[in-house]
Amino acid sequence: MEARAGPLPMHKLREVSLRAREKVIRMGLLDKSVHVGASLSVLDILVAIYFGRGLRRSGEKPTERDWLILSKGHAVPALYAVLSEAGVVSEEMLEKIRAIDGLEGHPDYRMDGIDVSTGSLGQGLSIGAGIAYAMRLDGTEDRHRVYVILGDGELDEGQVWEAAATVTHLGLRSVVAIVDVNGFQLDGPTEAIKKKGDIAARWSSLGWNVLEVDGHDYEMLLEALRQADAARKPTVIIAYTRRGRGVGFLEATGGQHLDPRRAKSLE
Numbered sequence: 245m246e247a248r249a250g251p252l253p254m255h256k257l258r259e260v261s262l263r264a265r266e267k268v269i270r271m272g273l274l275d276k277s278v279h280v281g282a283s284l285s286v287l288d289i290l291v292a293i294y295f296g297r298g299l300r301r302s303g304e305k306p307t308e309r310d311w312l313i314l315s316k317g318h319a320v321p322a323l324y325a326v327l328s329e330a331g332v333v334s335e336e337m338l339e340k341i342r343a344i345d346g347l348e349g350h351p352d353y354r355m356d357g358i359d360v361s362t363g364s365l366g367q368g369l370s371i372g373a374g375i376a377y378a379m380r381l382d383g384t385e386d387r388h389r390v391y392v393i394l395g396d397g398e399l400d401e402g403q404v405w406e407a408a409a410t411v412t413h414l415g416l417r418s419v420v421a422i423v424d425v426n427g428f429q430l431d432g433p434t435e436a437i438k439k440k441g442d443i444a445a446r447w448s449s450l451g452w453n454v455l456e457v458d459g460h461d462y463e464m465l466l467e468a469l470r471q472a473d474a475a476r477k478p479t480v481i482i483a484y485t486r487r488g489r490g491v492g493f494l495e496a497t498g499g500q501h502l503d504p505r506r507a508k509s510l511e
């Protein structure tokens with residue numbers, strides 16, 4: 245991974261986002277199990293962090309750099325696309341999505357650019373809390389950030405709330421949680437599968453600094469990331485998004501997968 249990704253000016257972020265979206269769709273057409281909808285909802289959040297705010301990766305020790313944990317690991321094609329834009333993953337590798345000698349269907353820390361293996365939902369914030377605590381012990385917590393990206397369906401996992409309470413109890417201010425609220429989980433709307441209540445209020449009640457943004461609006465995302473950098477307590481960014489953002493029929497239905505047989509009609 246290069247020492248530092250970004251920051252880029254706003255118009256460049258939109259160009260990166262467009263190219264990365266095309267890469268996600270391409271992966272979705274190559275393998276029908278790719279979670280295209282979830283990847284497209286989280287993509288602008290990843291672009292904003294990598295190329296808008298920038299990640300500092302230069303430290304010798306694990307506590308001397310920024311971390312990014314994609315807790316909603318099934319959306320890893322978005323991360324692959326962003327890493328491709330950063331020059332970490334080749335275009336040839338993107339073609340090998342879910343191939344035996346290619347890219348995994350969930351994040352694998354053994355790969356350049358992937359900080360933590362995830363995919364079993366609910367674990368990312370706990371791992372982030374541990375890293376943030378290590379930063380405190382090493383005296384680096386005010387220089388670095390631990391970004392943890394969760395899905396809204398993932399909030400059903402009890403472990404998320406154990407970690408959320410631990411982070412604020414210990415005042416682990418290097419943690420920045422981002423919830424991708426796309427309104428869907430599995431094969432249905434979140435409200436039909438399990439009510440989420442007032443998501444912002446749930447985090448706020450535990451003492452988090454809560455920011456709410458349109459998760460596809462770069463100005464709002466970058467401002468929230470700036471505020472998270474300046475905050476003296478753990479911050480959660482509630483990012484309202486659209487599942488399948490950029491692909492009309494996925495957005496209309498909250499769909500997740502592309503049918504490779506439809507490739508012709510998308511060209």
Ligand SMILES: [Mg+2]
Binds near residue numbers: 424425426427428429
């Ligand atoms: Mg969701």
